[in-house]
Amino acid sequence: MINILSSILILSGVFFYLAGSIGLLRLPDLYSRLHALTKADNLGLGLLIAGVALHSQDLLMMLKLLLIWLAVLAASATSAHLIARQARRQETGS
Amino acid sequence: MLTAQWMYGLAGCVIMALGLRGALLHASLLQRIVAINVMGAGVFMLLVAVAYRGPVLPPDPLPHALVLTGIVVAVSATALALALARRLHAEQEDD
């Protein structure tokens, strides 16, 4: 039962990863790519981590996995902000 | 002979040669420094491939220790090279 649930979580995580990278490849400009990517890979990693945590069933491991997810959430929000700000600066600057 | 071992070993050779070529041919000092780092990464990959002994046997720890210290030395050598390049640039501007 737990195995099935964890498999579903992991596979849907991979699906969101792929959706994000296809978005990164197909979408026309930086801002829409930024939007698609941050959403997709945060969600993808979140689902993947939930699946792996369920599979591991070890408390310290789960805590580390949670920390990884929080770190990636914060980092991707921050980087998206920094990259977008830089792009705006270049558009208005030059 | 393990498939993974020769795959990674060959890739290491290719990466090292790419790095050496870049270090010899690039005009920009910064890119030469990047190229030397790529070359180093190729050597590291070679060593880690040699250490790999399949999924069951634990790998040989000695090359791992070499590569580990190699990575740290490479980054400090890179910093020294960049500082030298900066100084060279400053001297050229004074002329």
Added chain:
Amino acid sequence: MSPVSLPLFDALLLFSIVGLAWASLATTDERRSVILFIAFGLVLAVAWGRLLAPDVALAEAAIGAGLSGALLLGAVHRQPRPLSPGSTNDSRNQGATGMGVVLRWVVTLLCTALAGTLAWALLHAFSSVPHDMLPRAISGNLAASGVSNPVTAVLLNFRAYDTLLELAVLLTAVLGIFALGQANPGYQPAGPVFDSLVRWLVPVLILTSGYLLWVGAHAPGGAFQAGAILAAAGVVLRLAGRTRIGLPEGFMLRIVMAAGVGLFLLVGLTLLLLGRPFLGYPPAWAGSLILLIETAAMLSIAATLLLAFLGGRPESPAHAARTESANTTASNSGNEEQTPC
């Protein structure tokens, strides 16, 4: 876990790595080259994990994703013109002439020949007798080494000489950097979004480095990875525009820089006096001595790597506040005694 073979995974991974290495050297745009090199480092960390080298993967993740990327990107930004020995136009023209083209081909051919020879030797080595004498010697003596992580045992016990000299190499590199001038001017404040990340990221990085140091005795980790992560915390503070990045000043800084080599030597010489070989720890003490040396080494490595990132002698924050104009040619070594000019 049953042995798994993942040749398709390996093929994709290696294709990405070789592709990134090639692409980062194929362009003449320095910024693009550096960004591709950073991506190359990220994928390499995955490859080390795949080859069951988690110690190496930890170091690559800490240095590739933290230090070396920031170091190289900083160097690109500082240089509006390319960092080249002559002006770039000259070298471009040279490349267009017949001699240049011939040279390019000769170098490419020689590099290909080198790669081929190396690959031939490697395949020859792989297909001959499997080498398990050294690994067996290491695992046979692991119990007496004081630690159960074989990589840490090699670094701090079996080949402790190498590690001592390596710390000396790091110190020499930083002294070389000091001799070249003052530190880079640093960054402007990065804004509230990055600041709020920094506020919790730096404590977590410091905690992680302590964890890696402690865990290094029996699992992947140790002084090098811990030191690199500690240095990354300083890099993050620097990027956020802080002037205080956790480095001690003046005499204290010198002590921290030399602590690794110093303590290593002290332990080795004390053992000599006690009638043991240089750095031949008594097995009962080995665990504690290694942890002691590793703690000092971690602090030295962190300080050295952070100073390497600064790219020159650090200015003391008090001094920086007193004098807006930094005198780049000052050859005074003491930071405190430097008078504002």
Added chain:
Amino acid sequence: MTELFLLSALGLMLSLFLGLLRVLLGPGIGDRMLATQLIGTAGVGILLLLSVLLDQSALIDVALLLALLAAVAAAAFTGQQKTQHD
């Protein structure tokens, strides 16, 4: 279960590969930086799967380091350096 982890690792490798194409294509430097971010996140996911697949719990720590330092490259890329006073 092993097959599932292997398949998922391949899926993430494909995702990393697509990100790589964007790094190579650009066109802007921001696009390349963004794609590098994706490569990092995919790397984190792959390491997590490999840690189960190869039975190496230390790979979780590697993933943790990559996750913690994921913002450093973007910050170094966008950071404005002070000008040298000379």
